[in-house]
Amino acid sequence: AQTVTQSQPEMSVQEAETVTLSCTYDTSESDYYLFWYKQPPSRQMILVIRQEAYKQQNATENRFSVNFQKAAKSFSLKISDSQLGDAAMYFCAYRSAGSYGGATNKLIFGTGTLLAVQP
């Protein structure tokens, strides 16, 4: 069974600074997706960034980037130029790839990291 571990329950960063959130996972599959989701106080989960395991290149989305280390099963999120609106709970998640017939939207989530942004 796949597992996702986030070892930092809480993190804090100064506005405009950079912060890195850690995530490790365990799987025997070779093809999968990894995600970072953000959950603000509104409770809606918002996709921040995704990474396909077969792609070597790390994904980036504006101020958000990942460091994907497949061999180490590590998937960290870097937030640059942190803004007050980045304050939220961040979840790392895993999804098996699967073919169309076997594809599933079952996500396995980590326990989350609560990010505070100090003005």
Add this chain to the structure above:
Amino acid sequence: KAGVTQTPRYLIKTRGQQVTLSCSPISGHRSVSWYQQTPGQGLQFLFEYFSETQRNKGNFPGRFSGRQFSNSRSEMNVSTLELGDSALYLCASSPSPANEKLFFGSGTQLSVL
């Protein structure tokens, strides 16, 4: 385009009752999945529906059930409520199970007294 809509936003029930939660996916999305979020257990997958068929089910007792209608709207039902069922129930939709980008609703907060 409207997002994923979950109703109601808040619900209070007592032990032993049953409850039905509703989820309307984004227009054109045919895959709907449900998650339970609690402080103790975190986010756990409940089930997934596509084209009115349950494709996958998480490790929850039979008291938890769901269904999907021909218009892709989905409902989940919890019978014989227990205190431990108090949670935020999140629904997510995507065009199909092959599309890995999920869009989540704001959830239904269920409190069981």
